[in-house]
Amino acid sequence: MTGGPARVIRPKNRLAERCAAPAGTSGEALIARMEAALAAHVEANRALIPDRVGELRELSAQGDKAGLLAAAHEIKGLAGTFGFALIGRLAESLTRYLRDKDASDEALVRMHVDAMLAGVSGDEERRGAVTEAVAAGLEELVSRAPKAPAA
Numbered sequence: 001m002t003g004g005p006a007r008v009i010r011p012k013n014r015l016a017e018r019c020a021a022p023a024g025t026s027g028e029a030l031i032a033r034m035e036a037a038l039a040a041h042v043e044a045n046r047a048l049i050p051d052r053v054g055e056l057r058e059l060s061a062q063g064d065k066a067g068l069l070a071a072a073h074e075i076k077g078l079a080g081t082f083g084f085a086l087i088g089r090l091a092e093s094l095t096r097y098l099r100d101k102d103a104s105d106e107a108l109v110r111m112h113v114d115a116m117l118a119g120v121s122g123d124e125e126r127r128g129a130v131t132e133a134v135a136a137g138l139e140e141l142v143s144r145a146p147k148a149p150a151a
Contacts, residue, residue: 006070009048042082049075049084050120056113060106068109069098075116086131087119093139101145108145112138 052075059067072094079088094112097103115138119131 004064004067006067008070008074009052046082049079049082049087052078053087053113053116053120056116060109060113063106065098065103069095072098072112084120086135087116089135090116090119090131090138093135093142097142097145100148101142102148103145105145108138108141111141 052071056068056071056075059071072091075091076088076095079085079091090112094109094116097108097112103109111134115131115134118134
Protein backbone atom coordinates (compact mmCIF):
# COMPACT_ATOMS: atom_id res chain seq x y z
CA MET A 1 0.00 0.00 0.00
CA THR A 2 1.41 3.38 -0.92
CA GLY A 3 1.01 6.31 1.43
CA GLY A 4 0.49 9.92 0.73
CA PRO A 5 -1.93 12.63 1.50
CA ALA A 6 -5.49 12.27 0.29
CA ARG A 7 -6.43 14.71 -2.44
CA VAL A 8 -9.71 16.49 -1.86
CA ILE A 9 -11.29 18.21 -4.82
CA ARG A 10 -13.66 21.01 -3.94
CA PRO A 11 -15.62 22.71 -6.71
CA LYS A 12 -15.67 26.49 -6.47
CA ASN A 13 -18.62 27.69 -4.42
CA ARG A 14 -20.12 30.55 -6.33
CA LEU A 15 -23.69 29.82 -5.27
CA ALA A 16 -23.83 32.70 -2.78
CA GLU A 17 -22.76 35.33 -5.31
CA ARG A 18 -25.10 33.95 -7.97
CA CYS A 19 -28.04 34.10 -5.58
CA ALA A 20 -27.53 37.67 -4.38
CA ALA A 21 -30.89 39.38 -4.79
CA PRO A 22 -31.83 43.01 -4.52
CA ALA A 23 -33.79 44.13 -1.48
CA GLY A 24 -37.51 43.52 -1.84
CA THR A 25 -37.14 40.35 -3.95
CA SER A 26 -39.96 37.92 -3.19
CA GLY A 27 -39.28 34.57 -1.55
CA GLU A 28 -40.49 32.76 -4.66
CA ALA A 29 -38.17 34.77 -6.91
CA LEU A 30 -35.24 34.13 -4.60
CA ILE A 31 -35.98 30.39 -4.51
CA ALA A 32 -36.21 30.30 -8.31
CA ARG A 33 -32.91 32.19 -8.53
CA MET A 34 -31.28 29.76 -6.09
CA GLU A 35 -32.60 26.73 -7.96
CA ALA A 36 -31.27 28.10 -11.24
CA ALA A 37 -27.87 28.80 -9.66
CA LEU A 38 -27.73 25.29 -8.17
CA ALA A 39 -28.69 23.74 -11.51
CA ALA A 40 -25.91 25.70 -13.23
CA HIS A 41 -23.45 24.61 -10.52
CA VAL A 42 -24.45 20.97 -10.92
CA GLU A 43 -24.16 21.15 -14.71
CA ALA A 44 -20.77 22.87 -14.54
CA ASN A 45 -19.40 20.23 -12.15
CA ARG A 46 -21.24 17.11 -13.37
CA ALA A 47 -18.01 15.59 -14.74
CA LEU A 48 -16.54 15.59 -11.24
CA ILE A 49 -18.08 12.22 -10.32
CA PRO A 50 -16.99 10.31 -13.45
CA ASP A 51 -13.50 11.80 -13.06
CA ARG A 52 -13.28 10.74 -9.40
CA VAL A 53 -14.63 7.27 -10.21
CA GLY A 54 -11.91 6.96 -12.87
CA GLU A 55 -9.31 7.73 -10.20
CA LEU A 56 -10.62 4.80 -8.13
CA ARG A 57 -9.28 2.41 -10.77
CA GLU A 58 -5.77 3.84 -10.36
CA LEU A 59 -5.94 3.74 -6.57
CA SER A 60 -7.19 0.15 -6.68
CA ALA A 61 -4.40 -0.91 -9.03
CA GLN A 62 -1.86 0.70 -6.69
CA GLY A 63 -3.37 -1.07 -3.67
CA ASP A 64 -3.83 2.33 -2.00
CA LYS A 65 -6.61 1.50 0.47
CA ALA A 66 -6.33 4.82 2.31
CA GLY A 67 -6.64 6.68 -0.99
CA LEU A 68 -9.55 4.46 -2.03
CA LEU A 69 -11.33 5.12 1.25
CA ALA A 70 -10.88 8.89 0.94
CA ALA A 71 -12.03 8.95 -2.70
CA ALA A 72 -14.99 6.62 -2.09
CA HIS A 73 -16.09 8.70 0.88
CA GLU A 74 -15.91 11.88 -1.22
CA ILE A 75 -17.89 10.27 -4.05
CA LYS A 76 -20.45 9.03 -1.53
CA GLY A 77 -21.01 12.58 -0.35
CA LEU A 78 -21.14 14.29 -3.74
CA ALA A 79 -22.77 11.74 -6.05
CA GLY A 80 -26.41 12.49 -5.21
CA THR A 81 -25.93 16.23 -5.73
CA PHE A 82 -24.64 15.65 -9.23
CA GLY A 83 -27.30 13.12 -10.26
CA PHE A 84 -25.48 9.86 -9.55
CA ALA A 85 -27.51 8.38 -6.68
CA LEU A 86 -26.58 4.75 -7.45
CA ILE A 87 -22.90 5.65 -7.70
CA GLY A 88 -23.27 7.19 -4.25
CA ARG A 89 -24.81 3.96 -3.01
CA LEU A 90 -21.91 1.92 -4.41
CA ALA A 91 -19.39 4.38 -2.95
CA GLU A 92 -21.10 4.09 0.43
CA SER A 93 -20.82 0.29 0.27
CA LEU A 94 -17.14 0.52 -0.66
CA THR A 95 -16.53 3.06 2.11
CA ARG A 96 -18.18 0.76 4.65
CA TYR A 97 -16.10 -2.19 3.44
CA LEU A 98 -12.80 -0.32 3.56
CA ARG A 99 -13.51 1.39 6.88
CA ASP A 100 -15.39 -1.23 8.92
CA LYS A 101 -14.55 -4.61 7.46
CA ASP A 102 -11.43 -6.74 6.99
CA ALA A 103 -11.07 -5.29 3.44
CA SER A 104 -8.63 -8.03 2.41
CA ASP A 105 -10.69 -9.18 -0.58
CA GLU A 106 -9.24 -7.19 -3.47
CA ALA A 107 -11.78 -8.74 -5.85
CA LEU A 108 -14.63 -7.22 -3.83
CA VAL A 109 -12.93 -3.82 -4.02
CA ARG A 110 -12.49 -4.21 -7.80
CA MET A 111 -16.15 -5.21 -8.19
CA HIS A 112 -17.20 -1.97 -6.49
CA VAL A 113 -14.87 0.07 -8.68
CA ASP A 114 -15.98 -1.72 -11.87
CA ALA A 115 -19.67 -1.24 -10.98
CA MET A 116 -19.10 2.49 -10.45
CA LEU A 117 -17.21 2.73 -13.74
CA ALA A 118 -20.12 1.00 -15.50
CA GLY A 119 -22.52 3.34 -13.73
CA VAL A 120 -20.93 6.48 -15.13
CA SER A 121 -20.66 5.25 -18.72
CA GLY A 122 -22.80 3.67 -21.38
CA ASP A 123 -26.54 3.59 -22.06
CA GLU A 124 -28.45 5.24 -19.19
CA GLU A 125 -31.34 2.75 -18.98
CA ARG A 126 -29.08 -0.31 -19.15
CA ARG A 127 -26.52 1.01 -16.69
CA GLY A 128 -29.29 1.90 -14.22
CA ALA A 129 -30.69 -1.63 -14.18
CA VAL A 130 -27.30 -3.28 -14.04
CA THR A 131 -25.96 -0.96 -11.37
CA GLU A 132 -29.06 -1.40 -9.17
CA ALA A 133 -28.72 -5.19 -9.24
CA VAL A 134 -24.98 -5.07 -8.68
CA ALA A 135 -25.32 -2.55 -5.84
CA ALA A 136 -27.70 -4.85 -3.97
CA GLY A 137 -25.34 -7.81 -4.41
CA LEU A 138 -22.26 -5.86 -3.31
CA GLU A 139 -24.07 -4.50 -0.26
CA GLU A 140 -24.95 -8.06 0.70
CA LEU A 141 -21.33 -9.21 0.30
CA VAL A 142 -20.07 -6.30 2.40
CA SER A 143 -22.62 -7.04 5.12
CA ARG A 144 -21.29 -10.62 5.33
CA ALA A 145 -17.59 -9.68 5.25
CA PRO A 146 -15.64 -10.17 8.49
CA LYS A 147 -15.23 -7.07 10.64
CA ALA A 148 -11.90 -5.29 10.76
CA PRO A 149 -9.66 -6.44 13.62
CA ALA A 150 -9.87 -4.22 16.69
CA ALA A 151 -7.14 -1.61 16.71
